[in-house]
Amino acid sequence: MLMRSLKPPELINGTRCVVVNCSPNVAEVEITVGAHKGKRHFIPRIPVEPTDTQLPFKFQRSQLPLRPCFAMTINKAQGLTLKCEELNVRQHVFTHVMLYVALLRIKG
Known part of the structure; x- marks a missing residue:
């Protein structure tokens, strides 16, 4: 399941898809339901910074906005x-x- 809207109206939060191919920086997914069923897209890793302002330093990590959905x-x-x-x-x-x-x- 896609956890962030990337390309409305095709790739929005909650879109169910299947990961077809996954590399270190991008995942290729195919949409499984809805009007855009069967379309393939590349999902890039997105940089994420924590919102906790109590830390004395800043750091950033990158993650795919996907979550396994059973x-x-x-x-x-x-x-x-x-x-x-x-x-x-x-x-x-x-x-x-x-x-x-x-x-x-x-x-x-």
């Missing part, structure tokens, strides 16, 4: 159409509207 929150699923889904409601859902949104994601 599950997603109801908020991330909003706007998707899924063939099937599994809901884990062992804990209470925050509101009834969130449960309603989750159940509406399944294509009937």
Whole structure:
């Protein structure tokens, strides 16, 4: 799952994709869902600086804005159409509207 919007409307926060190729500075991904399904893009490493201002020094690291996604929150699923889904409601859902949104994601 893409963790940062890079190239709207194709590469936005929450886009699900598959890593096709990965090198030290760039990852090639293919979008798996939505209107841009099948398109391939190159995701570069992005420099990140910590926001903690209590450190007496500055440092910077670079990382790919990707996260392995085996599950997603109801908020991330909003706007998707899924063939099937599994809901884990062992804990209470925050509101009834969130449960309603989750159940509406399944294509009937």
